[in-house]
Amino acid sequence: MKTHWQILVVDDEEVMCESLAAWLREDGYVVDTARSGREAVEKARERDYAIYFVDLKMPGGMDGIETMMQVRHLHPDASIIIITAYATVDTAITAMKEGAQEYIVKPCNPEEISLLVNRIIKVKNLQRENTILRKKLTRQYCVHDVVSKNPRMQEIMALCEEIASLRSTVLIQGESGTGKELVARAIHNAGDRASKPFVAVSCAALAETLLESELFGHEKGSFTGANHQKQGKFEMADGGTIFLDEIGDISPKLQVDLLRVLQDRSFYRVGGSEEVRVDVRVVAATHVNLRQAVAEARFRDDLFYRLNVIEIRIPPLRARREDIPLLANHFIEQLSHELGKEISEVSEDALRLLMDHEWPGNVRELENAMERAMVTCRGAILTAADFSFLAQAAPSPQSWAIPPGMTIEQMERLLIATTIERAQGNIKEAATTLGIDRSTLYEKIKKYEIPR
Amino acid sequence: MKYLYVAATPEVEREALAAVMERVATEFGGPVRGMELGNLDFAYDAGRRQYASIPVLEQLLQRFPQDASKLLAVTERDLYIPVLTFVFGQAQLGGRVGIVSFARLRQEFYGLAPDREVFLERSYKEALHETGHLFGLIHCPEGECAMSLSTTVRQIDSKHNAFCAACTAKLRRHMGVPA
Numbered sequence: 001m002k003t004h005w006q007i008l009v010v011d012d013e014e015v016m017c018e019s020l021a022a023w024l025r026e027d028g029y030v031v032d033t034a035r036s037g038r039e040a041v042e043k044a045r046e047r048d049y050a051i052y053f054v055d056l057k058m059p060g061g062m063d064g065i066e067t068m069m070q071v072r073h074l075h076p077d078a079s080i081i082i083i084t085a086y087a088t089v090d091t092a093i094t095a096m097k098e099g100a101q102e103y104i105v106k107p108c109n110p111e112e113i114s115l116l117v118n119r120i121i122k123v124k125n126l127q128r129e130n131t132i133l134r135k136k137l138t139r140q141y142c143v144h145d146v147v148s149k150n151p152r153m154q155e156i157m158a159l160c161e162e163i164a165s166l167r168s169t170v171l172i173q174g175e176s177g178t179g180k181e182l183v184a185r186a187i188h189n190a191g192d193r194a195s196k197p198f199v200a201v202s203c204a205a206l207a208e209t210l211l212e213s214e215l216f217g218h219e220k221g222s223f224t225g226a227n228h229q230k231q232g233k234f235e236m237a238d239g240g241t242i243f244l245d246e247i248g249d250i251s252p253k254l255q256v257d258l259l260r261v262l263q264d265r266s267f268y269r270v271g272g273s274e275e276v277r278v279d280v281r282v283v284a285a286t287h288v289n290l291r292q293a294v295a296e297a298r299f300r301d302d303l304f305y306r307l308n309v310i311e312i313r314i315p316p317l318r319a320r321r322e323d324i325p326l327l328a329n330h331f332i333e334q335l336s337h338e339l340g341k342e343i344s345e346v347s348e349d350a351l352r353l354l355m356d357h358e359w360p361g362n363v364r365e366l367e368n369a370m371e372r373a374m375v376t377c378r379g380a381i382l383t384a385a386d387f388s389f390l391a392q393a394a395p396s397p398q399s400w401a402i403p404p405g406m407t408i409e410q411m412e413r414l415l416i417a418t419t420i421e422r423a424q425g426n427i428k429e430a431a432t433t434l435g436i437d438r439s440t441l442y443e444k445i446k447k448y449e450i451p452r
Numbered sequence: 453m454k455y456l457y458v459a460a461t462p463e464v465e466r467e468a469l470a471a472v473m474e475r476v477a478t479e480f481g482g483p484v485r486g487m488e489l490g491n492l493d494f495a496y497d498a499g500r501r502q503y504a505s506i507p508v509l510e511q512l513l514q515r516f517p518q519d520a521s522k523l524l525a526v527t528e529r530d531l532y533i534p535v536l537t538f539v540f541g542q543a544q545l546g547g548r549v550g551i552v553s554f555a556r557l558r559q560e561f562y563g564l565a566p567d568r569e570v571f572l573e574r575s576y577k578e579a580l581h582e583t584g585h586l587f588g589l590i591h592c593p594e595g596e597c598a599m600s601l602s603t604t605v606r607q608i609d610s611k612h613n614a615f616c617a618a619c620t621a622k623l624r625r626h627m628g629v630p631a
Contacts, residue, residue: 019506019533025545027601028590083535107500107537111603 005050005121006030010040010067011083012058016106020053023110024117037062041070048075050124051117056084056091065098072099079120083108134195146179146186147330150320156183156312163310164191169262171247171307172285174314176436177364180285181243183312187283188241196240199233203254204246204443212254213270222271234267234278241281247307248288248299249443255300262306282307287440317359317366324354327363331370332382343374349384357390361435368432413448416441420450454521456480456583459487459512461527464554468575472526475576476583479614480627487517492529505531505542505551512549522586523549524579530555540578540602546588546626552578556605574605576613584615588626592619 007029011017014035021031032049034040037058044052052071056064068080082095087105095103102116146157163170164187172180181200188198206214209223217232233242250258261267266277284307293299317324328346336343346354350373359365373386402411416434423430431441444450458476460469469486477484495507508531512523524543531539531553540557543550557574559567580598592599597616602608615623 013534015506016534020535022542022545023533023536023539026543026585026591106535107532108535109603110536110539113536114601114603 004030005124006032006047007051007053007117008032008034008040008043008049009053010034010037010058010064011053011055012036012060013055016055023113027114027117029117036060037064037067037070040067041074044071044074044078048078050079051120052078052080054080054082056082056095057086065094068095068100069098079124081116146182147326148320148323149326150315150323152315153320153323156314157186159310159312160187161190163187164189166191166310167279167281168309169281169307170283170310170312171290172283172312172314173290174285174287175316175360175362176287176440177362178314178316179363180287180314181245183314184241184243184283184285188243188281193240193281197237198241198243199237200243200245201233202245202439204249204439208251208254211250212257215254216257216267216269217272217276218270219272222269226271229269232267232269234261234280235276237280238278239280241283244282244284246286246439246443247284248286248290248293252300255303259300259303259306262303317362321355324366325351327366328354328370331367332374335371335374339371339374341374341377342380343377343382344380346382347384350382350387353384353387353390359435364437365435368435409448412444413450416444416448417450420445453483453519455483455485455517455519457485457487457517457520457523458579459489459515459523459525461489461525461529462491463528464526465528468554468572469526471572472575472579475613476524476579479580480583480587482521485517485520487523489515489525489527492527497532500532501530502532502538503527503529503553505533505539505553508551509542509544509549512551516548520548522583524583524586525549525551526554526575526579527551528554540608541582543582543585545585545590547586550582550586552582557608562605570609573613574608577602577608577611580613580615584619584623587623589615589619589622592616594618 007024009017009021009024009031010033011020012035017033017035021033024031032043034043038060040052040054052068054064054067058064058067064082064084068082071078071080079101080099081102081104082100083104083106084091085106092103101120104112104116146153148154160183170184170187172183174180185198188194201214203211213230213232215232215234217230217235218226220226220229257267262282265279266275268275290299290304290308294301294304325346328351332343332345335341354366361368369387369390372389373382377386419433420427420430423433427438427441431438434441456476458469458473473484473486492503492508494511495503495505497504508525512525516523531542531551533539533542538556539553541550541552552575554571554575555561557578558571559565577598581602584599589599591601594600594616595610596612597619598611598614599616599619600607600611602611
């Protein structure tokens with residue numbers, strides 16, 4: 001991990017310059033040397049070095065401080081270590097004030113230099129990793145990369161771009177697996193908040209008190225086990241976006257708290273008396289019909305109107321079947337790389353099967369099905385046989401009889417209970433089979449009081 | 453036929469020199485020859501009361517034997533490079549000459565009772581380390597490998613008197629030995 005980092009040693013004394021360079025090269029770094037401030041600036045113009053070791057006293061009108069200032073002008077984040085044989089408090093203060101990362105007096109202990117270089121490189125590695133991951137994440141959730149030729153989806157993506165830089169609250173509605181979080185991330189990444197945090201919270205996964213502490217944080221000693229102060233998700237998302245998934249499942253008390261945050265952009269940590277102000281954009285999502293929940297007095301109407309400033313309804317996959325071939329190819333491309341398999345396409349018969357399937361779990365179910373088929377596929381083309389599990393998972397209506405008078409809720413309860421039993425209580429596996437996420441499954445288990 | 457040379461300054465104890473030569477021969481698998489060096493007074497810095505390693509390496513290059521593949525010198529003198537307070541040794545990375553100082557490998561240097569076993573063990577490790585640099589090996593992240601960086605005797609003591617598997621493989625490649 002260290003060989004790609006380059007270091008520049010700047011000193012007018014050749015022996016000083018070359019001996020430090022040689023010592024650092026033994027550590028695997030690529031080290032350049034410069035014999036004057038001017039030469040150092042020229043070299044910094046050509047490339048950015050991870051660390052600059054700069055001697056404080058150099059002749060020729062450009063000393064170490066001046067060299068450092070010019071290098072920092074070219075590379076504001078440069079890590080510069082000033083070296084001097086004549087240490088005074090004044091020079092140390094000047095060097096640090098002008099942006100030197102460290103100030104060392106030569107000769108210095110080898111351990112000191114080694115620890116210093118390691119510490120800087122460790123930070124550089126983390127910064128680089130962070131930049132790469134951020135770029136990856138942004139690319140993964142970019143508005144233009146959403147795979148769809150469905151007119152409704154294209155309207156949604158156009159709307160996402162339009163509203164990306166606003167602070168207005170967004171409510172995304174859609175069945176499980178339709179990609180609500182993906183749309184929320186696309187909105188975040190297309191706007192001014194892209195460089196700030198995107199914090200996702202699943203409201204269905206946690207009990208009321210836990211969710212309250214999760215969202216707003218807590219003060220030390222506010223409840224048993226609160227051993228230290230904890231930041232809540234709203235504070236973590238300051239400057240960025242908070243994504244509240246399954247908002248329809250929050251308790252009446254939390255509905256009030258959330259309403260206050262949306263109105264005032266401020267809140268109190270659990271057990272706290274100090275008001276915390278945040279600049280957060282709220283994007284909420286739900287698979288339940290919130291209008292109906294409002295009509296049935298299960299959800300506060302004032303909160304609903306606060307959330308529903310911009311409404312996005314994502315159609316289920318069965319309502320945009322023209323996207324199935326596109327999505328199938330997209331997943332082949334993505335998963336071939338991840339799974340290390342060379343699969344090129346889906347055969348015609350397999351595609352027909354995919355087009356005919358109902359996809360109750362929507363795009364997530366399709367993605368899982370593609371992965372499962374690709375894992376077991378032995379050739380370069382996915383055939384209908386590779387998707388035989390789809391037929392087993394969803395038997396044709398003729399193959400079993402629906403008891404007379406059975407309601408949709410009863411049927412759902414039966415389906416969930418049977419699937420959990422078949423998965424021997426493994427919720428993750430059961431959720432995958434059902435094509436829904438775990439939080440939705442937990443919420444349904446709670447709703448139907450299914451024993452586990 | 454090229455030889456790996458181990459040269460010593462006059463004050464180096466011959467028994468210790470022989471032990472280091474044997475260890476280097478075992479690890480690098482080739483014939484090792486001995487060589488006598490003069491004293492290092494020319495490299496003495498009265499202000500620091502230490503010996504500069506760079507002029508010593510320059511002199512070693514001048515005295516490099518025709519039949520040598522690499523030349524590793526050992527001395528009892530305390531060595532330094534200008535920017536550091538001391539070095540346990542120095543070698544040209546992938547080059548021809550290197551040197552190891554025994555001075556700070558002895559317990560006496562730290563005001564402790566002499567311990568020959570500890571001293572020899574440290575000498576082997578540093579000789580392997582600097583010779584590894586001569587064959588192009590850089591510092592190894594594996595803390596127990598002889599090629600890991602040591603800036604204190606505590607670190608020398610915590611590593612093994614051998615190369616890790618990865619460094620051994622690299623060494624074989626650099627030496628042109630089939631894996």
